[in-house]
Amino acid sequence: xxxxxxxxxxxxxxxxxxLIFFVIVPMLxxxxxxxxxxxxxxxxxxxxxxxxxxxxxxxxxxxxxIALITTVICLVIAFPVAYILAHSxxxxxxxxxMLFVLPMWINFVLRVNALRELFNLFSSxxxxxxxxxxxxxxxxxxxxxxxxxxxxxxxxxxxxKIDRSLYEASYDLGAxxxxxxxxxxxxxxxxxxxxxxxxxxxxxxxxxxVSDMLGNAKVTIIGKFIYEYFGTDWHxxxxxxxxxxxxxxxxxxxxxxxxxxxxxxxxxx
Amino acid sequence: MAEHIIELQDVTKYFDDNLVIDHxxxxxxxxxxxxxxxxxxxxxxxxxxxxxxxDLPTSGxxxxxxxxxxxxxxxxxPVNTVFQRYAxxxxxxxxxxxxxxxxxxxxxxTYRNDKGEEYKKKExxxxxxxxxxxxxxxxxxxxxxxxxxxxxxxxxxxxxxVAIARAIVNEPEILLLDEPLGALDxxxxxxxxxxxxxxxxxxxxxxxxxxxxxxxALTMSDTIVVMxxxxxxxxxxxxxxxxxPANTFVADFIGESNIFNGxxxxxxxxxxxxxxFQCLDKFEPNEPVDVVVRPEDIQMCAPENGTLVGEVIxxxxxxxxxxxxxxxGKYELVISSTESREVGEKIGMNVSxxxxxxxxxxxxxxxxxxxxxxxxxxxxxxxxxxxxxxxxYPGSHIDEEEYLxxxxxxxxxxxxxxxxxxxxxxxxxxxxxxxxxGTTGKIISIIYKGDHYRLIVRTEEEEEDFVFATDDLWxxxxxxxxxxxxxxxxxxxxxxxxxxx
Numbered sequence: 001x002x003x004x005x006x007x008x009x010x011x012x013x014x015x016x017x018x019l020i021f022f023v024i025v026p027m028l029x030x031x032x033x034x035x036x037x038x039x040x041x042x043x044x045x046x047x048x049x050x051x052x053x054x055x056x057x058x059x060x061x062x063x064x065x066i067a068l069i070t071t072v073i074c075l076v077i078a079f080p081v082a083y084i085l086a087h088s089x090x091x092x093x094x095x096x097x098m099l100f101v102l103p104m105w106i107n108f109v110l111r112v113n114a115l116r117e118l119f120n121l122f123s124s125x126x127x128x129x130x131x132x133x134x135x136x137x138x139x140x141x142x143x144x145x146x147x148x149x150x151x152x153x154x155x156x157x158x159x160x161k162i163d164r165s166l167y168e169a170s171y172d173l174g175a176x177x178x179x180x181x182x183x184x185x186x187x188x189x190x191x192x193x194x195x196x197x198x199x200x201x202x203x204x205x206x207x208x209x210v211s212d213m214l215g216n217a218k219v220t221i222i223g224k225f226i227y228e229y230f231g232t233d234w235h236x237x238x239x240x241x242x243x244x245x246x247x248x249x250x251x252x253x254x255x256x257x258x259x260x261x262x263x264x265x266x267x268x269x
Numbered sequence: 270m271a272e273h274i275i276e277l278q279d280v281t282k283y284f285d286d287n288l289v290i291d292h293x294x295x296x297x298x299x300x301x302x303x304x305x306x307x308x309x310x311x312x313x314x315x316x317x318x319x320x321x322x323x324d325l326p327t328s329g330x331x332x333x334x335x336x337x338x339x340x341x342x343x344x345x346x347p348v349n350t351v352f353q354r355y356a357x358x359x360x361x362x363x364x365x366x367x368x369x370x371x372x373x374x375x376x377x378x379t380y381r382n383d384k385g386e387e388y389k390k391k392e393x394x395x396x397x398x399x400x401x402x403x404x405x406x407x408x409x410x411x412x413x414x415x416x417x418x419x420x421x422x423x424x425x426x427x428x429x430x431v432a433i434a435r436a437i438v439n440e441p442e443i444l445l446l447d448e449p450l451g452a453l454d455x456x457x458x459x460x461x462x463x464x465x466x467x468x469x470x471x472x473x474x475x476x477x478x479x480x481x482x483x484x485x486a487l488t489m490s491d492t493i494v495v496m497x498x499x500x501x502x503x504x505x506x507x508x509x510x511x512x513x514p515a516n517t518f519v520a521d522f523i524g525e526s527n528i529f530n531g532x533x534x535x536x537x538x539x540x541x542x543x544x545x546f547q548c549l550d551k552f553e554p555n556e557p558v559d560v561v562v563r564p565e566d567i568q569m570c571a572p573e574n575g576t577l578v579g580e581v582i583x584x585x586x587x588x589x590x591x592x593x594x595x596x597x598g599k600y601e602l603v604i605s606s607t608e609s610r611e612v613g614e615k616i617g618m619n620v621s622x623x624x625x626x627x628x629x630x631x632x633x634x635x636x637x638x639x640x641x642x643x644x645x646x647x648x649x650x651x652x653x654x655x656x657x658x659x660x661x662y663p664g665s666h667i668d669e670e671e672y673l674x675x676x677x678x679x680x681x682x683x684x685x686x687x688x689x690x691x692x693x694x695x696x697x698x699x700x701x702x703x704x705x706x707g708t709t710g711k712i713i714s715i716i717y718k719g720d721h722y723r724l725i726v727r728t729e730e731e732e733e734d735f736v737f738a739t740d741d742l743w744x745x746x747x748x749x750x751x752x753x754x755x756x757x758x759x760x761x762x763x764x765x766x767x768x769x770x
Contacts, residue, residue, distance in 0.1 A: 015634075018554075026451060027505075121656075163354075163356060165352050165353075165356035166356050166358060168321075168323050168343070168352070168356065169350070169356040169357075169358070170358075170369070171323075171342065171343040171344045172321060172322075172323075172343050172344070172348075172349055172350045172436075173344075173349065173369050173370035173373060173435070173436075173439065174344045174370050174373040174374055175344055175369070176344055179373060183369075184358065187360045188360055190357070190360075190759045247359075257504065263414065
């Protein structure tokens with residue numbers, strides 16, 4: 001009797017099925033909808049409508065700018081935190097790391113809601129009335145608050161993996177603290193920076209819950225756009241989704257996220 | 270006299286509460302190849318790291334060319350290190366790795382301005398200078414043409430060479446090498462040993478080398494510093510260290526040796542293994558000594574001509590020589606010889622006077638500081654032992670309330686009185702049963718002394734050592750309990766102000 005043998009390929013089948021039905025097919029559907037009109041005829045009208053509408057284009061730009069600012073602020077805050085945590089000899093540093101990561105475990109909508117209430121409270125104070133209408137500020141603030149852990153964690157794990165003797169070697173060769181930081185710490189932290197940036201930049205372009213709740217619905221980002229179109233016009237919605245896909249693809253490519261070999265080098269050795 | 274380039278003066282280093290370096294003093298001559306040798310955890314790497322500046326001494330001074338550098342950060346010291354696991358920068362290629370130090374360097378150049386006045390300016394090295402220096406360093410380690418290679422594509426030996434090039438390109442006054450050959454295979458290691466020695470000759474700078482490999486140390490060094498337990502055991506040339514070990518630790522650690530307990534019986538005469546031998550070292554008559562005889566210093570002969578007569582119990586072929594173990598009475602001797610013998614054969618053995626090395630025994634007795642408890646037991650070395658407290662006062666006895674009554678009829682409460690506890694080397698037993706003895710500890714050292722083993726058991730908390738002789742073979746790092754018979758604990762008062770009642 002022949003015993004049926006499980007090969008590794010067999011184990012891949014469930015995932016392959018999942019991939020086909022939930023990734024590839026939907027992509028094709030989006031592609032189909034994006035280039036058809038309401039009568040299901042092939043057409044470029046969505047494409048033309050999108051790129052001839054200044055509000056749509058400006059939304060894309062706004063989304064990019066908000067995402068960019070959020071990412072930069074997250075990076076500026078997270079880098080020193082991760083650096084200090086990774087280098088401290090504190091026995092309790094796990095606790096401090098948890099304090100930064102813990103918010104991730106609390107419901108996201110709840111946190112944003114709480115933040116909105118806080119903003120409302122502050123804007124009722126004398127001298128802070130301007131806060132009520134600082135929609136972009138509040139949106140960015142909320143996004144930084146939400147996505148910071150996603151920046152800290154990969155940075156922290158990458159920095160933790162850097163061999164301490166590399167710093168010693170740098171000092172030994174005559175480099176001071178600043179030179180060592182610029183020439184050793186920063187380059188070797190790049191894999192962490194890259195994954196942190198990806199994990200913050202992409203969601204902050206599409207996560208419209210924050211911009212809706214904190215920006216008084218005055219701040220429209222691209223994710224909101226897609227959501228609204230799918231209520232009325234699937235064809236236009238698909239086109240916006242496609243454009244977003246391309247923007248993400250290009251920005252990832254520009255930041256070198258696809259050069260996986262480069263990233264691995266710093267961490268494996 | 271040669272200049273002292275580095276001098277350690279009474280250096281002590283604690284990590285938290287652990288004493289790692291215990292009042293170490295020595296100096297290094299300019300241009301010599303000096304090796305710190307010792308088992309792992311002996312403090313050799315810490316000593317090196319203090320010279321490099323990665324660790325600061327808790328107390329004591331490190332002088333470089335007579336100047337105190339103890340507190341100077343590593344980047345301000347004219348020394349460079351070759352790290353144990355190379356510590357090459359993975360994001361830089363070979364050229365950039367080697368050029369790293371040069372790019373950090375500022376040289377003082379003298380210029381003349383229009384008025385002809387001289388002025389000095391600190392400047393970076395030019396790209397051309399850096400390129401030339403890197404190429405020279407690469408040539409020195411035989412890696413020409415490797416400039417553009419990424420570190421991860423290099424073999425262990427090549428990485429090793431890059432690490433050396435990266436250090437020497439800065440022209441340091443001292444090159445520190447922290448077990449640099451540890452990660453290489455045997456053949457590669459032998460080759461690198463020779464190359465390093467060559468390099469030392471060519472460069473003319475001081476090499477400070479750390480290793481636990483005694484053969485490596487003997488092969489390469491001008492001077493060896495043998496360390497154990499954070500203490501310098503012996504400093505000397507390889508020949509001196511091998512031929513005249515300062516104590517049984519050095520004798521046991523470097524090369525094979527037979528170690529016996531002996532007694533000096535007269536002018537340059539010593540008795541061990543039941544026979545009297547002529548020797549060269551002078552000691553007081555009747556003094557107990559440790560006797561070290563190297564296996565190659567024992568000559569075999571016909572049974573009737575030998576001072577010692579014994580039976581061969583094992584023969585092992587070692588390539589160039591045979592290692593023969595002979596049983597003489599209750600003693601075992603290891604002999605190395607180019608001649609083979611049959612197991613069971615009777616042989617005679619002689620040792621010439623220059624083959625016998627006498628040394629003062631490091632341990633003659635165990636001394637602890639203890640405290641008497643309420644129940645007239647004594648507490649020391651993490652444990653509590655039954656003892657006879659009446660020995661503190663001659664003629665005294667214990668009354669029914671457990672108070673001590675002296676010969677004069679005085680009543681003394683001994684509770685919490687500090688005492689000095691002395692236990693002889695032959696009065697300690699150990700057991701596997703943790704409950705059997707007064708305290709427990711780990712076996713940290715085993716030295717075979719011909720007919721018995723000398724063990725050291727260290728307690729976990731207070732790190733007190735029990736040194737004693739036993740006939741049984743134990744394993745290092747075994748957890749054992751220490752048993753001392755009541756009558757073998759000798760007590761004496763530490764201070765005379767005992768509490769009176």
